Amino acid sequence: MADGASGDAFVAFERVQKSYDGETLVVKDLNLSMPKGEFLTMLGPSGSGKTTCLMMLAGFETATHGEIKLDGISINNIPPHKRGIGMVFQNYALFPHMTVAENLSFPLEVRKIGKADREKKVKHALDMVQMGAFGGRRPAQLSGGQQQRIALARALVFEPELVLMDEPLGALDKQLREHMQFEITNLAHQLGITVVYVTHDQTEALTMSDRVAVFNDGRIQQLAPPDALYEKPQNSFVAQFIGENNTLEGVVTAMKGDTCEVKLDSGEMLDATPVNVSEVGERTRVSIRPERVEFNKDRLKEGAHTLKAEVLEFIYMGDIFRTRLRVAGNDDFVIKTRNAPDQVRLEPGSQIEIGWLPEDCRALDAG
Ligand SMILES: Nc1ncnc2c1ncn2[C@@H]1O[C@H](COP(=O)(O)OP(=O)(O)O)[C@@H](O)[C@H]1O
Numbered sequence: 001m002a003d004g005a006s007g008d009a010f011v012a013f014e015r016v017q018k019s020y021d022g023e024t025l026v027v028k029d030l031n032l033s034m035p036k037g038e039f040l041t042m043l044g045p046s047g048s049g050k051t052t053c054l055m056m057l058a059g060f061e062t063a064t065h066g067e068i069k070l071d072g073i074s075i076n077n078i079p080p081h082k083r084g085i086g087m088v089f090q091n092y093a094l095f096p097h098m099t100v101a102e103n104l105s106f107p108l109e110v111r112k113i114g115k116a117d118r119e120k121k122v123k124h125a126l127d128m129v130q131m132g133a134f135g136g137r138r139p140a141q142l143s144g145g146q147q148q149r150i151a152l153a154r155a156l157v158f159e160p161e162l163v164l165m166d167e168p169l170g171a172l173d174k175q176l177r178e179h180m181q182f183e184i185t186n187l188a189h190q191l192g193i194t195v196v197y198v199t200h201d202q203t204e205a206l207t208m209s210d211r212v213a214v215f216n217d218g219r220i221q222q223l224a225p226p227d228a229l230y231e232k233p234q235n236s237f238v239a240q241f242i243g244e245n246n247t248l249e250g251v252v253t254a255m256k257g258d259t260c261e262v263k264l265d266s267g268e269m270l271d272a273t274p275v276n277v278s279e280v281g282e283r284t285r286v287s288i289r290p291e292r293v294e295f296n297k298d299r300l301k302e303g304a305h306t307l308k309a310e311v312l313e314f315i316y317m318g319d320i321f322r323t324r325l326r327v328a329g330n331d332d333f334v335i336k337t338r339n340a341p342d343q344v345r346l347e348p349g350s351q352i353e354i355g356w357l358p359e360d361c362r363a364l365d366a367g
């Protein structure tokens with residue numbers, strides 16, 4: 001199924017647009033469909049429209065145009081509490097005057113669930129996040145990580161099929177954040193719930209998700225599993241936004257099916273895979289990941305174009321070596337090599353030749 005088609009999708013956005021002021025569109029043309037049980041992350045810079053999309057799905061904002069469907073049914077006119085969606089926000093939003101157990105009981109009361117049933121579900125949800133002993137405390141008596149766990153339990157307590165999370169780990173320190181990333185994905189898969197997760201942290205997006213939707217300027221730039229996003233970016237925004245990336249600018253001089261030839265602005269030639277260039281004479285930005293650059297000529301294909309490079313800086317990082325080069329007038333060309341017993345440590349000041357396989361070098365739009 002194409003990315004945009006909704007078919008038997010569990011969650012679907014169809015040609016959704018959103019304007020807050022009636023003039024500018026902050027969500028421009030959103031088409032997205034998710035199967036049940038998927039963990040999908042919306043990743044993008046601040047202001048790119050992620051929270052707005054989540055709020056429309058939750059029902060706290062209305063779409064200006066287009067349709068949002070849940071399990072095949074349009075939910076545009078269904079109020080938030082009837083959508084059966086759990087939500088977790090960055091600032092926890094726990095009620096400070098209620099105990100933990102009362103916080104969890106609240107969404108059940110709203111749904112008119114009886115007392116005995118409520119107590120059972122609250123206990124179960126607290127056990128799920130390993131907070132069974134904390135039901136009597138107030139939020140202020142908990143650490144940030146514990147509060148976040150309670151917020152998660154509260155989103156899960158009424159057993160929603162869909163849970164939305166908006167930067168839920170943003171306030172936690174690195175170690176706790178990584179631990180919670182692991183807990184959230186585990187729990188989601190165990191319970192078989194569908195999750196839409198929002199973050200601006202690419203590592204979080206890559207490590208947690210089945211698929212990632214990269215947002216910029218109110219549009220999805222690419223929607224793909226983490227490995228495809230990193231290895232096969234479809235445009236120069238995605239190539240720049242995800243992971244470390246070297247870019248060289250030039251003009252397409254020949255199209256040869258699977259490969260194209262690019263003349264860099266510095267005058268040198270290279271081979272690349274045409275991604276979103278199609279014509280000779282078109283300007284392009286070629287993109288090469290630091291770990292795909294080769295300076296051992298034996299490992300390159302016969303006849304492959306190579307570029308001259310000057311070593312500017314060698315940084316020992318333990319597991320890897322990070323070397324900065326001057327390549328085709330670019331002083332920020334980085335290569336990464338694994339610290340293996342036979343690996344060469346490049347000397348600053350030395351002149352080398354570098355190359356790569358054309359499939360690792362992607363000719364993208366000029367940005
Ligand atoms: N309630 C609102 N009223 C008016 N403009 C808003 C509102 N919420 C968000 N915006 C604007 O919409 C754009 C997208 O915001 P948002 O969806 O919060 O992005 P993100 O979550 O990706 O940072 C931004 O330009 C923001 O200023």
Ligand SMILES: [Mg+2]
Binds near residue numbers: 050
């Ligand atoms: Mg946001």
